[in-house]
Amino acid sequence: MEVKETGIEGLVEIIPAVFSDDRGFFTEIYNRQNFVKSGITTEFVQDNLSYSVKGVVRGLHLQYPPHAQAKLVRAVKGRVLDTVVDIRPGSDTFGKVFQCELTDKKNNALLVPAGFAHGFAALEDSIFLYKCSSHYAHEFEGGICWNDPELAINWGIEKPIISEKDSKLPSFKDFQSNFNKVS
Numbered sequence: 436m437e438v439k440e441t442g443i444e445g446l447v448e449i450i451p452a453v454f455s456d457d458r459g460f461f462t463e464i465y466n467r468q469n470f471v472k473s474g475i476t477t478e479f480v481q482d483n484l485s486y487s488v489k490g491v492v493r494g495l496h497l498q499y500p501p502h503a504q505a506k507l508v509r510a511v512k513g514r515v516l517d518t519v520v521d522i523r524p525g526s527d528t529f530g531k532v533f534q535c536e537l538t539d540k541k542n543n544a545l546l547v548p549a550g551f552a553h554g555f556a557a558l559e560d561s562i563f564l565y566k567c568s569s570h571y572a573h574e575f576e577g578g579i580c581w582n583d584p585e586l587a588i589n590w591g592i593e594k595p596i597i598s599e600k601d602s603k604l605p606s607f608k609d610f611q612s613n614f615n616k617v618s
């Protein structure tokens with residue numbers, strides 16, 4: 436298992452060992468012992484899976500403290516452009532956007548610490564599988580609109596398919612003023 440730094444504290448890409456033979460391949464997608472050995476001690480409590488047709492953007496989502504979630508995210512089918520924004524108060528990289536293509540060919544994953552807004556674009560029909568460090572808490576959900584002009588995120592999709600809920604998410608500026616109130 437290779438852990439690649441991203442230049443943002445705590446945000447790492449994970450490339451697992453993949454064992455291929457004439458039947459296909461085998462890979463461990465989570466092994467607590469190996470993660471701890473690599474310095475990743477996050478405790479996960481919930482696994483989620485979502486299917487997105489090509490052209491979907493989900494996000495940017497987060498849960499407010501004390502229900503903020505660290506996530507271990509991957510595409511088990513297809514190809515997604517995973518996108519995170521550092522919204523940790525006082526972080527040296529506050530407001531920084533990081534993107535990483537997660538594909539079923541690379542079997543790569545991204546460990547997203549708590550304190551990030553998270554979303555992804557489905558560049559193909561994709562199945563997204565992820566572990567969360569805190570349970571779903573609907574009343575603590577928040578987000579930032581996918582097309583915020585300040586973040587200017589390139590999702591790789593011109594006119595994304597988004598949910599009604601995501602279409603109403605606030606701008607990054609409005610999010611920050613609200614976040615200061617709830618933190």
Ligand SMILES: Cc1cn([C@H]2C[C@H](O)[C@@H](COP(=O)(O)OP(=O)(O)O[C@H]3O[C@H](C)C(=O)[C@H](O)[C@H]3O)O2)c(=O)[nH]c1=O
Nearest residue numbers: 483485493494496497506553554555570571572598600
């Ligand atoms: C997140 C979640 C949702 N739900 C229910 C609530 C809704 O009735 C339905 C769809 O929820 P939503 O539209 O919020 O699903 P996504 O747009 O995929 O949300 C996720 O998208 C981005 C990429 C994330 O990082 C978050 O994990 C999460 O916010 O599933 C649950 O029952 N449990 C859950 O943990």
